[in-house]
Every structure is written in C-alpha cells, then in structure tokens.
C-alpha cells in the first residue's frame with residue numbers, strides 16, 4: 001500500500017499548497033512514484049501551477065460524472081510526479097463537493113483505484129477543522145501539518161491536533177502524525193521568531209527543515225511552476241524541499257514506524 005500523506009494546516013494562506021506541491025515534486029525527484037491530489041475546493045494546486053478553474057478535470061469530475069480517476073490523472077514533466085487536481089467545479093457547488101467527499105467510502109474507493117501505481121500519495125487537504133479535513137484524515141496513513149510561523153497559526157494548532165487525535169481514536173487507527181513543518185518563516189520579524197521558538201520548545205515532532213518566506217517562492221507562484229523549474233535561481237529553494245522530503249520519508253517509511261509521532265501523547269504546550 002502507498003503512504004497517504006495528508007497535508008493540512010490550522011489556518012489558511014500559510015503555504016500548505018506550496019508545501020504539498022514541492023514535497024510531491026521532491027519525492028518524485030528522489031525516485032518515488034508520487035501522486036499529488038488536490039482535495040481543497042479552492043483548487044490551490046491548479047492555481048499554484050498557473051492554471052484556471054476550468055482547465056483540468058479531476059476529483060470533482062470523478063464525483064460528478066463517474067469518470068474513472070485514472071482518466072483524469074495528469075502526468076507532469078517533473079520526474080515520477082502525477083497530479084489529480086480538484087477538477088472543474090462551479091463555486092456554488094462546493095457544498096455538494098464537500099459532502100460527497102465526506103461520505104463514507106467515497107474517498108477511500110477513489111484512492112484505492114489509483115494507489116497501486118504510486119509509492120506516495122500527497123494530499124493537499126483544506127485547512128481548519130471542517131468535515132473535509134476529517135474525511136481526508138480518515139483515509140490517510142500520515143498527517144503532515146503546515147504551521148505558519150505566526151502567532152495565529154500556532155494558537156490554532158491545538159484544534160488541528162485535536163481533530164487528528166479524534167480521527168485516530170474513532171475512525172482510523174492507522175493514522176500517525178508525521179510531524180509539523182514551519183512555513184513562511186521570516187526571522188527578521190520578531191513575531192515569526194517567537195512562533196518558531198514556541199514550536200521548537202513545545203513539540204518534539206517539528207521537522208528541522210523549515211520553509212522560509214521567500215521571494216523565489218512568491219515568484220514561482222507568479223510564473224506558475226515549482227521552484228525547481230526556475231533554473232539556477234530556484235535551485236537553492238528546491239534543495240531545501242529535497243532535504244525536507246528526506247526528513248519526511250525517514251518518518252513515514254514503513255521500516256521506521258517506530259519514529260512516528262503519536263498524537264495521543266504530545267508534549268504539553270502551555
């Protein structure tokens with residue numbers, strides 16, 4: 001079975017899609033067959049790649065038209081990386097999209113139909129504590145939490161951890177917390193510094209690699225490519241994601257189950 005890495009975050013806009021995309025690129029570049037799935041109704045992955053809302057079929061088309069997921073998977077030029085995008089969805093139909101996906105068995109069968117071809121499935125799930133986050137976690141093997149290096153994200157983190165813990169207790173005993181990645185770290189800014197400090201002090205499952213607030217990442221978004229596709233300019237940033245991918249793989253590799261972090265027993269934060 002492939003690993004299913006659910007990327008979520010306590011708050012929106014903190015670089016969760018950026019993390020999911022670049023992690024998937026890096027895992028593919030490391031030789032793992034990787035599928036990046038966008039379960040966020042906002043269509044973040046397509047937007048990150050400079051695509052509009054009606055360009056590609058994806059999850060929404062599978063739900064609405066009974067198209068097989070294999071027919072809407074998009075191969076990329078990035079090695080070993082394919083995409084299952086959100087698909088074509090009228091914004092006013094988002095509530096149906098969310099409730100269909102949250103129906104028991106839907107997501108499980110969708111992923112079950114494609115996973116044999118992949119080592120890793122990276123899922124860009126929504127932020128916060130909505131039903132769709134729970135539904136994604138219920139089908140995951142690991143949760144990866146993108147925590148913005150700002151006080152609001154750090155304060156909201158307890159909510160996300162509570163949801164992960166509850167899904168693990170009630171719906172999916174196979175779910176493990178892979179860890180937390182600090183995103184949009186700006187060490188020139190004192191509130192970002194103190195958010196990083198409180199995360200390092202409060203938790204032992206924060207990855208050493210962090211994602212800095214970076215002009216190159218912002219520029220990659222503007223162009224609509226991952227940083228590794230920006231030539232020499234993006235090389236350093238791409239290497240950071242490669243290092244993070246190695247750290248993540250160490251935790252999620254089946255041979256290393258013992259180093260997975262158990263959310264039942266987090267170190268006290270307050």
Ligand SMILES: Nc1ncnc2c1ncn2[C@@H]1O[C@H](COP(=O)(O)OP(=O)(O)OP(=O)(O)O)[C@@H](O)[C@H]1O
Pocket residue numbers: 009011012013014015016017018019040042044127183184185211212213214215217218221
């Ligand atoms: N490390 C970074 N450095 C600079 N800009 C960034 C960084 N990460 C994200 N951004 C910018 O922030 C915006 C939001 O990023 P992204 O979509 O990855 O966040 P998100 O958490 O997925 O948002 P949402 O909750 O809306 O899905 C993008 O416009 C992107 O350019």
Ligand SMILES: [Mg+2]
Pocket residue numbers: 016017018040044045
């Ligand atoms: Mg997003």
